[in-house]
Amino acid sequence: MRLIIKDLCHRYDDLVVLEGIDLTVREGEVLAVIGPSGCGKSTLLGIAGGIVAPTSGTIETAGAVPDGCLNPVTFIFQDFALLPWRSVEDNLALVLEHHPLPAAERRERIEAGLRRMGLWDFRKALPKQLSGGMRQRVGIARALAVRPAMLLLDEPLSALDAQTRELLMEDFLALWQRERTTALYVTHNLDEALRLADRVVVLSRRPGRLREIVTIEEPRDQRLQPSAQAHLAEVRDRLWHLIRAEAQLADREIANA
Numbered sequence: 402m403r404l405i406i407k408d409l410c411h412r413y414d415d416l417v418v419l420e421g422i423d424l425t426v427r428e429g430e431v432l433a434v435i436g437p438s439g440c441g442k443s444t445l446l447g448i449a450g451g452i453v454a455p456t457s458g459t460i461e462t463a464g465a466v467p468d469g470c471l472n473p474v475t476f477i478f479q480d481f482a483l484l485p486w487r488s489v490e491d492n493l494a495l496v497l498e499h500h501p502l503p504a505a506e507r508r509e510r511i512e513a514g515l516r517r518m519g520l521w522d523f524r525k526a527l528p529k530q531l532s533g534g535m536r537q538r539v540g541i542a543r544a545l546a547v548r549p550a551m552l553l554l555d556e557p558l559s560a561l562d563a564q565t566r567e568l569l570m571e572d573f574l575a576l577w578q579r580e581r582t583t584a585l586y587v588t589h590n591l592d593e594a595l596r597l598a599d600r601v602v603v604l605s606r607r608p609g610r611l612r613e614i615v616t617i618e619e620p621r622d623q624r625l626q627p628s629a630q631a632h633l634a635e636v637r638d639r640l641w642h643l644i645r646a647e648a649q650l651a652d653r654e655i656a657n658a
């Protein structure tokens with residue numbers, strides 16, 4: 402599935418948050434969105450997922466959805482958004498509850514999701530009994546249980562320590578290798594963007610406008626190899642300069658206000 406955003410603007414009362422965004426998330430790509438704090442990244446994601454109605458502009462989806470897709474556009478959140486009183490398997494069951502599925506298929510989807518994320522042995526555990534990384538794995542397994550056509554990820558690794566983040570990045574890489582699910586991935590972390598994304602969108606300071614789109618040419622599975630490092634370091638520098646310039650301008654605007 403692809404997502405086509407045209408001339409999108411959004412404001413909360415008098416606060417203009419996004420302006421003139423034209424953007425296509427292509428079929429099967431991982432598009433990372435970075436930008437200074439408060440520039441409207443989460444708002445853009447909320448609009449893409451239909452939970453925030455834009456002030457103006459259009460959002461369309463196009464293209465095929467996977468067989469058995471129950472919810473084409475599915476979120477993965479930073480805080481995992483699990484129900485604390487439900488076991489791991491019941492958190493997965495939750496997203497299937499309102500769909501008329503045969504019991505066997507329901508069980509199969511839950512088991513497949515749990516096994517895929519290495520959670521089968523923890524299916525009876527409550528979220529509080531799991532580490533942060535495991536909880537986010539439950540969040541990912543739950544998202545996958547509906548066989549989404551597009552994932553919307555709002556800083557999914559930012560609540561995790563560096564080591565766990567690394568492991569979860571490997572999980573995402575394996576996921577995208579296997580399923581090529583289209584993804585819009587909001588992050589503050591340049592290393593995550595460089596590791597996971599096909600393209601990186603840089604938003605300006607608020608109101609967020611499209612500042613630049615940078616393509617990362619290296620195949621994802623080769624980005625840790627020494628031969629890729631020089632070019633990735635260049636891309637990183639470029640992204641960092643863009644972000645830093647925007648953040649500095651935002652600071653100056655606040656100082657002069």
Ligand SMILES: Nc1ncnc2c1ncn2[C@@H]1O[C@H](COP(=O)(O)OP(=O)(O)OP(=O)(O)O)[C@@H](O)[C@H]1O
Pocket residue numbers: 413416418436437438439440441442443444445
């Ligand atoms: N529901 C809301 N009502 C009013 N203002 C809001 C609302 N949601 C967000 N904002 C404001 O809109 C601006 C953009 O918020 P948003 O969360 O989209 O930015 P962001 O780029 O994701 O921020 P961060 O990088 O800090 O996570 C911020 O100034 C925020 O305070």
